[in-house]
Amino acid sequence: MTNGELRHFQTRESLHMLRAMKLAAILAAFLALCHTAVFAAGKSAPIPLQPDKVPALDHAQFVGAEKCATCHQQYFDGWKTTTHSKMVQRPSDKTIVADFTADSPHHPALADVKWVVGSRWKQRFLVEVNGEEVVFPGQWSVKEKKWQPYTAKSDWWWADHQDWKGRSNFQLCAGCHSTGLDLKTQKWAELNISCESCHGAGKKHSETSAIADIVNPSRLTRQRSMDVCLACHAAGKPHGEQKDYAWPVGYTPGDDLGKYWKAFAPEGKQTPEFWPGGTAHKNRVQGNTFVQSVMHDNALQCSNCHDMHNGQHTAMTVKSAATNALCLTCHGPGQAQKLAEPLLADHTHHAATSKGSICIECHMAKTGENSVAAEARNHTFNVVPPAETVKNGTTNSCNICHKEQTTEWALAKFAEWYPKKK
Numbered sequence: 001m002t003n004g005e006l007r008h009f010q011t012r013e014s015l016h017m018l019r020a021m022k023l024a025a026i027l028a029a030f031l032a033l034c035h036t037a038v039f040a041a042g043k044s045a046p047i048p049l050q051p052d053k054v055p056a057l058d059h060a061q062f063v064g065a066e067k068c069a070t071c072h073q074q075y076f077d078g079w080k081t082t083t084h085s086k087m088v089q090r091p092s093d094k095t096i097v098a099d100f101t102a103d104s105p106h107h108p109a110l111a112d113v114k115w116v117v118g119s120r121w122k123q124r125f126l127v128e129v130n131g132e133e134v135v136f137p138g139q140w141s142v143k144e145k146k147w148q149p150y151t152a153k154s155d156w157w158w159a160d161h162q163d164w165k166g167r168s169n170f171q172l173c174a175g176c177h178s179t180g181l182d183l184k185t186q187k188w189a190e191l192n193i194s195c196e197s198c199h200g201a202g203k204k205h206s207e208t209s210a211i212a213d214i215v216n217p218s219r220l221t222r223q224r225s226m227d228v229c230l231a232c233h234a235a236g237k238p239h240g241e242q243k244d245y246a247w248p249v250g251y252t253p254g255d256d257l258g259k260y261w262k263a264f265a266p267e268g269k270q271t272p273e274f275w276p277g278g279t280a281h282k283n284r285v286q287g288n289t290f291v292q293s294v295m296h297d298n299a300l301q302c303s304n305c306h307d308m309h310n311g312q313h314t315a316m317t318v319k320s321a322a323t324n325a326l327c328l329t330c331h332g333p334g335q336a337q338k339l340a341e342p343l344l345a346d347h348t349h350h351a352a353t354s355k356g357s358i359c360i361e362c363h364m365a366k367t368g369e370n371s372v373a374a375e376a377r378n379h380t381f382n383v384v385p386p387a388e389t390v391k392n393g394t395t396n397s398c399n400i401c402h403k404e405q406t407t408e409w410a411l412a413k414f415a416e417w418y419p420k421k422k
């Protein structure tokens, strides 16, 4: 990509992105003032989860996406193009990407599949055992196009749920794959990650159209707004001793997630979630890794880069990351956060047109396991230097493409190119 092309991208900002930028600039300016306040504000005491004491959720307050669509058609149509609207589906030729004709012990009989879960990285299947929906212990890897065992051994609850027939979808999964899941009735208000997962129950708003009657994350503090996403995108567990519920029971959008959820943090050693340095070791740790980033320190949040009502670009990014357009919105020439080097190739040491000049390939290297290792993108935004591989085996940002080269090779090139980087 030439510098001219970089400028070209800048002239094509969407309205959304301009708003995001203004927000980022304003927030950055206030950072010095707000930093302490943002983190100190409303740190409520954790509430240990006692399932029998959780109040019932009033499903009459939920109206469903179709109702929202009557006044917000565009948002509805956009959301329909995102994977949030397709997480849990009935089995059909259209929804199943797995190959049930393959001979494997890792899939159930097709006729036994009640629900299909996921589609982009892997597919798992819900079957019924003794009248309860449970997760079958096998999965289809989309990348490798093959069946694999699904052991759940890296999940914190594994020790207490070793028999897969006791792995209740309702207890261990559905809280993050549906909207308004109620503990008392074991029913969801709506399947999938629908409007009211992020905007809260909307009956009253649907009657009044009043802003005050609906949660708009962009009007919440940055932390509360991010909490909406972290409720599902931060690996963690409910507070307290119970071992049966794996989702933030009791949390509703706008509330302080910390009351219901203990997000895991890096421990300086290898854990299922993190490489020793804090880099993503699995999927679904976007929240846990983003909070370690310089951009998080500078008041950015998920919605600066992701649009929940637009699945046009991979992973709902507001602009394409594959062309660098997303990152250059703020880091392009002339922008407040422009790179120190005027030419892209001087920053990346690869030809501007090379894959090695795509920001996310170095800054969001696929260090995390999803259905296979090195598939999920790291959200610390740090380039993982080859020195990390030497130190503790972390997948680094160079050998992930240069697989045929040794770590030592990458180490030497890296030191030559980026002498200042410790």
Ligand code: HEC
Binding pocket: 063, 064, 065, 067, 068, 069, 070, 071, 072, 195, 196, 199, 201, 202, 203, 205, 206, 207, 209, 210, 211, 214, 215, 216, 219
């Ligand atoms: C009867 C029409 C109607 C229905 C149904 C409706 N809305 Fe709205 N909504 C509006 C109107 C009108 C506004 C703009 C209000 C204003 O600007 O004063 C709005 C504003 C919003 C906003 C922005 C609020 C803000 O702070 O600016 C959100 C978010 C929202 N609606 C979400 C939803 C969701 C989610 C649903 C379904 C649960 C829904 N709406 C159902 C009419 C509706």
Ligand code: HEC
Binding pocket: 083, 117, 118, 119, 120, 121, 122, 123, 124, 135, 167, 169, 172, 173, 174, 175, 176, 177, 231, 232, 233, 234, 246, 247, 248, 283, 284, 285, 376
């Ligand atoms: C705390 C919330 C949470 C819980 C609990 C949870 N998930 Fe998920 N799940 C997510 C999120 C968020 C993603 C997307 C994350 C990513 O791609 O990194 C996801 C992704 C997935 C995917 C991959 C989707 C795709 O398109 O490839 C599958 C399959 C899946 N989950 C199945 C399960 C099953 C089965 C359980 C229960 C044993 C479960 N999940 C429990 C939040 C959760």
Ligand code: HEC
Binding pocket: 065, 068, 069, 072, 075, 076, 077, 079, 084, 193, 194, 195, 196, 197, 198, 199, 216, 217, 218, 303, 308, 309
């Ligand atoms: C996964 C979370 C999520 C889902 C699902 C979701 N939204 Fe949103 N919505 C958001 C966030 C975050 C914002 C604030 C975006 C921003 O900061 O610009 C928002 C903003 C809005 C707004 C206000 C836009 C403005 O101008 O301020 C409307 C209206 C809205 N959503 C409607 C809907 C409707 C209708 C649905 C379902 C069809 C839906 N949303 C589904 C997260 C979500």
Ligand code: HEC
Binding pocket: 082, 083, 084, 086, 087, 088, 118, 119, 120, 121, 175, 176, 177, 178, 193, 197, 198, 228, 229, 230, 231, 232, 233, 302, 303, 306, 308, 314, 315, 316
């Ligand atoms: C109720 C749980 C839940 C909430 C709340 C939620 N997500 Fe998700 N998110 C998921 C699940 C589950 C998936 C996997 C969907 C699939 O693969 O079908 C996912 C997938 C995604 C993806 C990847 C989409 C793709 O196509 O690969 C992005 C990006 C994302 N979410 C961002 C967000 C952001 C940003 C927020 C907050 C505004 C948010 N999510 C709120 C559960 C949630």
Ligand code: HEC
Binding pocket: 020, 021, 024, 028, 294, 295, 298, 300, 304, 305, 321, 326, 327, 328, 329, 330, 331, 337, 359, 360, 363, 364, 381, 382
């Ligand atoms: C909405 C604006 C915005 C977008 C979009 C954005 N950034 Fe940033 N970025 C910032 C701000 C603000 C900072 C903080 C700069 C500072 O240190 O003062 C930052 C800092 C960084 C840093 C840390 C720099 C350091 O000092 O260590 C990296 C790396 C980075 N961004 C990479 C990216 C990548 C990669 C993308 C695309 C996926 C991206 N950014 C998209 C605004 C943005």
Ligand code: HEC
Binding pocket: 324, 327, 328, 331, 338, 339, 340, 341, 344, 347, 348, 349, 350, 356, 357, 358, 359, 360, 361, 362, 363, 383, 397, 418, 419, 420, 421, 422
């Ligand atoms: C080939 C790998 C690679 C690619 C591709 C890459 N970077 Fe970097 N970037 C680095 C390294 C390594 C550093 C640390 C440099 C140091 O500390 O001396 C860095 C530093 C940064 C910084 C902080 C310091 C600075 O120079 O301002 C920002 C911001 C940044 N990169 C953004 C981007 C953006 C935006 C893109 C895409 C346009 C990009 N990077 C592409 C490797 C890369």
Ligand code: HEC
Binding pocket: 226, 229, 230, 233, 283, 286, 287, 290, 295, 300, 301, 302, 303, 304, 305, 306, 314, 315, 317, 320, 321, 322, 326, 360, 364, 375, 376, 377, 378, 379
């Ligand atoms: C500075 C921009 C930026 C921020 C902030 C950001 N993301 Fe991302 N995210 C990306 C990009 C870029 C991708 C990869 C897009 C692609 O593959 O083209 C991505 C990918 C994802 C995915 C798909 C999983 C994967 O491995 O590719 C999920 C889920 C996700 N982000 C969730 C979140 C959540 C939740 C937050 C807030 C905690 C967040 N992101 C903050 C830029 C960002």
Ligand code: HEC
Binding pocket: 350, 351, 353, 354, 355, 356, 361, 362, 397, 398, 399, 400, 401, 402, 410, 413, 414
């Ligand atoms: C997204 C994939 C990708 C990433 C990440 C990447 N490279 Fe490259 N690299 C390439 C490609 C493709 C070429 C071939 C020439 C070109 O397109 O520039 C290349 C060429 C090179 C070359 C010159 C040719 C050779 O093999 O001697 C060196 C040296 C190099 N890369 C080092 C690095 C280092 C060091 C890093 C980490 C900072 C890195 N690369 C990250 C894809 C990548």
